[in-house]
Amino acid sequence: MIKIAQLSCGTEYSSVQSEIEKAAFSVGGKMVYPDVGADDIDAAVKEFGFNPRSPQLKLMIARAVQLAKGVYDADAVFIATCFRCAEAALVRNELRRYIQEHTKLPVVTYSFTERMKSAQLLTRMEALVTIVSRKELLARERQTGLTAGLDSGSSTTKALVMKDNKIIGKAWMPSYDVVESATTVLNQALEQAGYKLKDLEAIGTTGYGRFTLGRHFDAKLVQEELTVNSKGAVWLADRQKGEATILDIGGMDNKAITVRDGVPDNFTMGGVCAGASGRFLEMTANRLKIDVTELGKLAEKGDWRNAKMNSYCSIFGIQDLVTSLGEGKAFEDVAAAACHSVAEQVYEQQLQEIDIRRPIIQVGGTSLISGLVKEVGSVLGEMPIVPPDSQYIGAVGGALLSSGFLM
Amino acid sequence: MKKIFIDPPNSMILFDIVERLGHEPLSTMAALQERVDNLEIDMPPMNVTLDDVISGLKYAGIEVPSGIRGRLATWGPHIDEADAAIVMAEAPYSFGCVGCERSNEMVKYLLRRRGIPVLWVEYPGDKEAAMRMLEKTKEFLGGLE
Known part of the structure; x- marks a missing residue:
């Protein structure tokens, strides 16, 4: 069994703890909880340097310190807190960074709602287990x-x-x-x-x-x-050694993965809102009566600043699009605004949860939409590498x- | 005998004091015991279910994190039925703790809003302070009769 250390706040009161354990078990993992004495908590919080008001967040910090010091043995780390809790979001991200700086353990972070089911965690848990149990294969x-x-x-x-x-x-x-x-x-x-x-x-x-x-x-x-995508991306981009960030804006969910020598050590996988996915670009192309393969070239000719489109939701996003078209905005500008909107949301919602490592390799079907790649480059301040056959x-x-x- | 809500709601010491002084303490332990004893619920470790978290909407809106709503759903009904409450401020984790500071604040607010008698005490730093706290508690509970 691969031991996945759980650092979390609120799971047992959100009715999701058993879902987390179910997901881990189904892929050969087991959730474990680093032992912490009551006296260790204050010292750990002091050492960490961030003193949250909530005691369970202090406990999370103490558990992370136990892992960092090697007092408690685990193979991977799962950090989870309630969706929409600002204090927990700060702790979650800083703990992820702390674990990565002090250990070589793969980490995944997640913010849950009471509706979270084990199936949503399956891919993430499977990836954690794979990274630990198939090191030789991944090399x-x-x-x-x-x-x-x-x-x-x-x-x-x-x-x-x-x-x-x-x-x-x-x-x-x-x-x-x-x-x-x-x-x-x-x-x-x-x-x-x-x-x-x-x-x-x-x-x-x-x-x-x-x-x-x-x-x-x-x-x-x-x-x-x-x-699998990480390996495919570094092979296609010929970046098997060293560090990189792989960005895959998919049809239904997005993945941002940091890799070292082609092996992921942190990833975020989002699928909360279709407004930040390839599906939104398909909807945009349909509304513009063009094929999605033509959207990128059209967007490249436009300027996103000329058309308002800054909704987090695909439905409201399409409403913005319809309004822009109604106002007589150019198709090129509307296409550029759609691409910019997706790039901006991926940056705001997902890339904040990892520490971006250069180079950025953009892959997946949406990497063929050149206007989107351009906007991702503009948002990140550096053009991503799009390897040949990036959709494969x-x-x-x-x-x-x-x-x-x-x- | 009065129903006394205790805060921290999982404090064994407050629970014991209230019980020894002849009243019924309303605590997390009791709220969770009901759930754990119910064999039809299988949502370990505390048997807080999705329905509970949804029922927490009575105390906090949908934009409030699920962990807070689940906590409020657990002891909110106890606040609703309490005749009085004892709240201990600045208690260390080992005395009793519910993990989430926002939930703690909301519990105190809900108690104030209900307008029931509440005894606010500080965590005693030494034996003398502890004796004074016990005397105040005894006096408070005695005055409820």
């Missing part, structure tokens, strides 16, 4: 043999075939039935590569449909998208990591 930098990766995403399904560290076939399509979509794109990728399904030595699956596809294709690797990160990661299972 893999070269793909070997003939393998394929399948990425069953919320918007699109991707398949990619690799042979001896080279991509030899790839295909994608909008997701519908999980197995049918994957079968279609895998057949197309295999045809491009000149191979048959039976020739494949291993398959790796990731994304929302990974378990279904794993069973259907008898995959050697079935793994969450946080670690999950499939590349699947093909690369699954080759680690070959004899």
Whole structure:
């Protein structure tokens, strides 16, 4: 069992503690709670330097200090506090930073509501467990043999075939039935590569449909998208060594992952609001009566300052868009405003929860929307790297990591 | 016998004092015991359920963090039914603590708003102060009869 230390406030009174434990257990983890004596708390708070009023936040700090000093042994850290609590949000983020500065433990932070269910935590917990239990596999930098990766995403399904560290076939399509979509794109990728399904030595699956596809294709690797995408991103960007931040603005949720030598050590995965996702850009493109693939180029020609669009909600965002169009604003400016709005929200809602490390590698389907990449660069003050085939990160990661299972 | 709300609501010492002086202490322990004894609820460790957190909306709005609403749902009904209360300020964690300072503040406010008799005492720093606190408590509870 992988021991995940829980530093939290409010979970037991929010009816979510059992959901946290359920999520950890289902991926081979176990929540543990660093022992702290009552006398240790004040000393720990003094050492940490931030003195919150709430005693449970003081306890969180004392537990973190126990981990940092190596008094308590754990494999990973899960830091969670109530959504909308300002004091807890400050402590949560500073503790995450403190743990990263003082230990090598992977950390994930989360702010929960009473509606949180174990399924929402599953990917995060699975990633924590994977980082600890599959260190050797994640250190893999070269793909070997003939393998394929399948990425069953919320918007699109991707398949990619690799042979001896080279991509030899790839295909994608909008997701519908999980197995049918994957079968279609895998057949197309295999045809491009000149191979048959039976020739494949291993398959790796990731994304929302990974378990279904794993069973259907008898995959050697079935793994969450946080670690798989990280590997795919650093392989594609040729940044396997050193530090980087991977930014994946997805159709349904966004991921920001910091990596060291290609292995994630902190990540945030958001999906609270569709206004900050690729789905909003699809809705914008539909309203502008253009294909989403044309949105980026259109946005590049515009100036976001000319059209108001600063809502956190996709529905209100579309209302802003309709209002702007009604006022006769140029399509280019409206497209730019939509891209800027998504970039700004990702920055405000997610990138505040990690310490950005340079370079920033932007991946996923939305990284093909050049206007969005431009706006992300403008918000972050540095243009992200968009590697070739950036929409195939999950499939590349699947093909690369699954080759680690070959004899 | 009066129903006395104690704050911190999980203070074993306040609970004991109130009980010895012949009144019924309303505490977190009692509120949670009801939940733990209910075999139909399986939401460890405290059996505070989603329904509880939602019922906390009676005391604080939806924009208030869930942990506060869950806490208020746990002892809010006790505040509602209390005849009087004893509140100890600046008590150390080992004396009793509910973890969240905002919840603590709200409990004190709810007590003031109800307008029931409340004895406000400071945590005693030595034996003499403790004796004075006990005398005041005895006098307060005696005056409720």
